[in-house]
Amino acid sequence: MSDNALPATQTPETAPFSRTPRLLRAVVPALPFLWLLIFFLTPFAIVFRMSLSQPATAQPPYTPVIDWAQGLAGLWAALGELNIDNFLLLADDYLYVASAFSSLRMAAVSTLLLLLIGFPMAYAMAKAPENRRPVLLVLVILPFWTSFLIRVYAWIGILKPEGLLNTVLISLGLIDQPLQIVNTDIAIFIGVVYCYLPFMVLPLYATLEKMDWTLIEAAQDLGCPPWRAFWRITVPLALPGIAAGALLCFIPIVGEYVIPELLGGPDSLMIGKTLSDEFFKNRDWPLASAVAVVLLIIVVGPVMVYRELETRRLEKAR
Amino acid sequence: MTRRFTLFDTTALTFGFAFLYVPLLVLIAYSFNDSQLLNVWGGFSTRWYVSLWHNAPLLTALRNSLAIGFLSAAIATFFGTLAALALVRYTRFWGRPLFTGMVYAPMVMPEVVTGLSLLLFFVSVGAERGFWTVTLAHTTFTMCYIAVVVQSRLVAFDRTLEEAAQDLGCPPVRTFFTITLPLIAPSVAAGFLLAFTLSLDDVVIASFVTGPGTSTLPIEIFNRARRGLSPEINALSSLMLLVVTVVVVGSSLVTKRAALPTR
Numbered sequence: 001m002s003d004n005a006l007p008a009t010q011t012p013e014t015a016p017f018s019r020t021p022r023l024l025r026a027v028v029p030a031l032p033f034l035w036l037l038i039f040f041l042t043p044f045a046i047v048f049r050m051s052l053s054q055p056a057t058a059q060p061p062y063t064p065v066i067d068w069a070q071g072l073a074g075l076w077a078a079l080g081e082l083n084i085d086n087f088l089l090l091a092d093d094y095l096y097v098a099s100a101f102s103s104l105r106m107a108a109v110s111t112l113l114l115l116l117i118g119f120p121m122a123y124a125m126a127k128a129p130e131n132r133r134p135v136l137l138v139l140v141i142l143p144f145w146t147s148f149l150i151r152v153y154a155w156i157g158i159l160k161p162e163g164l165l166n167t168v169l170i171s172l173g174l175i176d177q178p179l180q181i182v183n184t185d186i187a188i189f190i191g192v193v194y195c196y197l198p199f200m201v202l203p204l205y206a207t208l209e210k211m212d213w214t215l216i217e218a219a220q221d222l223g224c225p226p227w228r229a230f231w232r233i234t235v236p237l238a239l240p241g242i243a244a245g246a247l248l249c250f251i252p253i254v255g256e257y258v259i260p261e262l263l264g265g266p267d268s269l270m271i272g273k274t275l276s277d278e279f280f281k282n283r284d285w286p287l288a289s290a291v292a293v294v295l296l297i298i299v300v301g302p303v304m305v306y307r308e309l310e311t312r313r314l315e316k317a318r
Numbered sequence: 319m320t321r322r323f324t325l326f327d328t329t330a331l332t333f334g335f336a337f338l339y340v341p342l343l344v345l346i347a348y349s350f351n352d353s354q355l356l357n358v359w360g361g362f363s364t365r366w367y368v369s370l371w372h373n374a375p376l377l378t379a380l381r382n383s384l385a386i387g388f389l390s391a392a393i394a395t396f397f398g399t400l401a402a403l404a405l406v407r408y409t410r411f412w413g414r415p416l417f418t419g420m421v422y423a424p425m426v427m428p429e430v431v432t433g434l435s436l437l438l439f440f441v442s443v444g445a446e447r448g449f450w451t452v453t454l455a456h457t458t459f460t461m462c463y464i465a466v467v468v469q470s471r472l473v474a475f476d477r478t479l480e481e482a483a484q485d486l487g488c489p490p491v492r493t494f495f496t497i498t499l500p501l502i503a504p505s506v507a508a509g510f511l512l513a514f515t516l517s518l519d520d521v522v523i524a525s526f527v528t529g530p531g532t533s534t535l536p537i538e539i540f541n542r543a544r545r546g547l548s549p550e551i552n553a554l555s556s557l558m559l560l561v562v563t564v565v566v567v568g569s570s571l572v573t574k575r576a577a578l579p580t581r
Contacts, residue, residue, distance in 0.1 A: 024491065029404035029411050032397045032461065036420040039458040043435035046442055121334035124327035136331070138570045143338050146562045147519050149536050150555040153543045154341040157348055160547070162356045164344055197338060255428025257522050262543055272430045279434060279526075289438070292431045303426050 050289035052082035062286050086290035095269075100294060102269040106185070107253040110192040111246050114200040117193065118245065122204035123234075126211070133209070140205070144198035152191050152262050159187050159263070183265030191259040196252070200245040207241030208234075240313055247306040254302075255295055271295050342559060349552035356547060366553040373550055376538055382449065383518055383535040390456035391513035397457070398464025398513070399506055405465065406472040424462045432459060433526030440527060447529030455527045456517040463516065464509035471505035 053062045090096040125136045143151060158164045161178040169175045181187050211234070219229040235242075257272035264270070271291065279288035349367070353360025370376065401421055404411070411417075424432060436455045437447075445451055479501070483493045499506075521536035528537065539555075542548045 025408075028400050029408050029414075029417065032401035032404060032421075032465070033413065033417050035397050035458070035461070036401075036417070039436070039439070039454060040420050040424060043439035046438045047431070047435040050438055117334065117337070120326070120330035124323070124330040124334075127323050127327055128331075129323070134570070138567065139335055139338070142563060142566050143342070145515060145566050146342070146559055147536070147555070149519065149521055149539055149543070150345070150558060151341070153539065153547075153551065153555060154345040156543065157356055157547050157552075158341055158344055160356060164356070167356075194337070194341065197334075201334075251426055252428070255430060257428075257430050258540070262540075272428060275430045275434065285438070288434060292434050295428055295431055299426060299428060306426075 047289045047292050049082070050286055051086055051293045052084060053286045053289075054083075054085065055284045055286050061283055086287050087294075089287065090290055090294060096274065096291065096294075099269040099271045099274040100298065103254050103256075103271040104298065106188065106192070106270060107250050107256075110189055110196070110253050111250045113189065113193050114196055114249050115242065115246060118197055118200035118204055119238075119242075121197075122201045122208050122241075125201070125205050126208035137205070140198050140201050144202075148195055149258060151195050152259055155187070155191055155194065155263060156182065159190070182263060183268075185264065185268055187263035188260050188268055188270075191263045192253055192256065195259065196249045199248045203244040203248060204238065204241045207238050207244075211237050240309065243309050244306075247302055247309075251299055251302050251306070254299055271298070345552055346556045346559065348547070349549070349556040351549070354549055366549040367557075370550045370553045370557075375533070376535070376550065376554065379533045379535045379538040382532060386449065386453050386456060386524075386534060387514045387517040390453045390460060390517050391510050393453075394457045394461035394464055394513045395506060395510045398461035398509055399468050399502075401461060401465035402468035402472055405469050406475075421462050421465050424459045425466070427459075429520075429522035430526075433523040436523065437526045447527060448532035451527045451529070452524050452532065452534065455523050456513075456520065459523065460513035460516050463512055464506075467509040467512060468502060468505045471502045475501065 050062060056062055121140075125133060125140075128136055156163070159181040160166070161180060161182070163182075165181070166175070166178040170178065181190075215233050215237075216229050219233055220226065224232070255272045256270060257276055260268045260270040260273050261276075264273075272295070275288050275291040275295065278284050278291055348356070350362050350364065351358075351360055352363035352365065401417075405418065405421065408414075432455075436451075436458070440447055440451050475498075479497050480493055483497050484490065488496070519536060521534075521540045524534045525537050525540070528534070535554075539551055542551050
C-alpha cells in the first residue's frame with residue numbers, strides 16, 4: 001500500500017533518493033531487515049522446530065539437539081527425529097482443546113461487551129460540542145498511556161472479598177456475604193473490558209466523528225423514527241470503525257496472559273496462560289512451543305480479516 | 319442540529335468515564351491509607367511513599383526499567399526510522415514482501431509467543447540472560463511500532479522540498495539531515511515516546527527473556543500483585559499515574575497551542 005503513496009507524477013527511479021550513493025541506498029533497508037531476520041524470524045523458526053521436538057530431562061530440556069560437530073549429517077539426523085507428537089497430544093488432551101476454545105470464547109464475549117459499552121461512549125463523544133471533543137479524547141487516551149499492569153492491579157483492590165465493591169454493597173445492605181469475584185471469569189471480563197476500552201472507543205469515535213450527520217437529519221425529516229435512522233444509517237456507516245475496534249480488541253485478548261493470571265482463578269483457561277504454565281511450571285519447552293504455534297494459527301485468521309479491511313479502507317480513502 | 323446531545327449521551331459518557339477513572343482514583347486513595355487492610359480506613363498517611371523510597375529492590379527495578387526503556391527506545395528509533403524509510407521510499411528490493419510482513423507481524427504476535435521465541439533464541443545462541451537480552455527484545459518489538467508511526471508521516475511528506483534542495487546541489491545525505499529529518503522529527507519523537515512507554519509497561523516478554531538478577535519494574539509489580547495488594551505498589555502506581563497524566567495533558571496542551579495559529 002505504501003508503494004502507491006508516491007506522487008503519481010514520480011516514479012521511484014526519478015525520486016530524490018535514487019541520487020543517493022548505491023552503497024548507502026542498500027544500507028537503509030538492509031539494517032532493519034537484518035535486525036528483523038535475526039531477532040524475529042530466527043526465533044520464530046526456532047519455536048517451530050522446538051514444537052516438533054520431544055521433551056527430555058536434560059540440559060537443554062529437549063531432544064533432538066542438533067549435533068553441529070557432525071556437520072550436515074548431524075542436522076539430518078536431528079531433522080529425522082522431529083515429529084508432530086506434540087500436536088497430537090494437544091489435540092488429544094481435553095485441557096488444551098478446552099483452553100483454546102475458552103480463549104476464543106472469552107475474547108468473543110469481551111469484544112461484544114466492549115462494543116456495547118464503547119459504542120454509546122464514542123457516539124456521545126462524536127455528538128458533543130466541537131470544543132469539548134479534544135478534552136473527551138484526551139480523557140479516553142489517558143488510560144491508554146497509563147500502565148496496563150497498574151490498570152489491572154487497580155481492580156484487585158476493588159473486587160477482592162474485603163475490597164471496595166463488597167464493602168459498599170454490604171454497607172448498603174444489598175448483600176450479606178461478600179461476592180466472590182476475584183478468581184472467576186467475571187473478574188477476567190471486567191479486567192479485559194476495562195483495559196481494552198480505549199482500543200474500542202478510539203476507532204469508533206474516528207468513524208462516527210467523520211460521519212455525515214445531515215443524513216440522519218434527512219431521514220428524520222422524511223419521517224424516519226430516530227431508532228430506525230440509527231440502525232439504517234449510523235450503524236452501517238460506523239461499520240468500518242466497529243470492525244477495526246472489534247479486531248483491535250479480539251486479537252490481543254485471545255493471547256492475553258496478564259489479566260487471567262492476576263484476576264482469574266486457577267480454573268480460568270486461557271491459552272496464553274497455558275503456554276506460560278507449560279513453559280515455566282512443567283518446563284516442557286516443546287509442548288509450550290506447540291501451544292505457541294496453535295495460538296499463532298488462531299490469531300492469523302482475524303489478522304488476515306483485519307488486513308483485508310485495512311486495504312479496502314485505504315483504497316476507498318484514495 | 320442532529321448532533322443533539324441527549325440525556326442518553328450524557329449518561330453514556332458519565333458511566334463510561336466513571337468506569338475508566340474510578341478504579342484509578344480508588345488506587346490513589348488506597349495509597350494514602352495508613353492501614354494495610356483494604357476495608358479499614360486508617361487515616362491519611364504518606365508512609366507508603368516514604369517506605370517506597372527505602373525499598374531497594376523496587377528502586378533497582380525502576381532503574382533497570384528506565385535504562386532498558388531508554389536504550390531500547392533509542393536503538394529502536396534508529397532501526398524503526400530506517401524501516402519506515404525502506405517501506406515508503408524503497409519500492410523495490412530483494413525480499414520486500416517478507417520485510418513488510420516482518421514489520422507488521424510483531425504488533426499482532428501474542429506477547430507470550432514473542433517472549434517464548436526470543437527466549438529460545440537467546441538460549442540457543444548461548445546469550446547470558448539479563449539486562450541486554452531484555453533490551454534487545456524490547457528493541458525488536460518496539461521498532462515495528464516506530465516504523466508504522468514514522469511511515470504515516472513519510473507518506474504525507476511533500477517531496478518537492480527534497481527535490482528543490484537536491485536541484486540546488488545539496489548532496490543526498492545532507493538533504494536527509496537538513497530537510498527530511500526535521501520534517502519527520504515530530505513522528506520520530508512520538509515513536510520514541512511510544513517505544514519507551516511500551517518498554518516500561520511490558521511484563522510478559524521481559525519475564526521470559528530476563529535472567530536471574532535482573533528484574534524490571536513491571537516484573538516486580540506483577541510478582542507482588544500475584545500475592546494480592548501491596549501498599550507500596552499502590553503508592554508507586556499513583557506516582558506513575560501522576561507522571562503519565564502530566565506528560566499526556568502537557569503534550570496535548572502543547573500540540574493544541576501549536577495548532578492554534580494555523581486555524
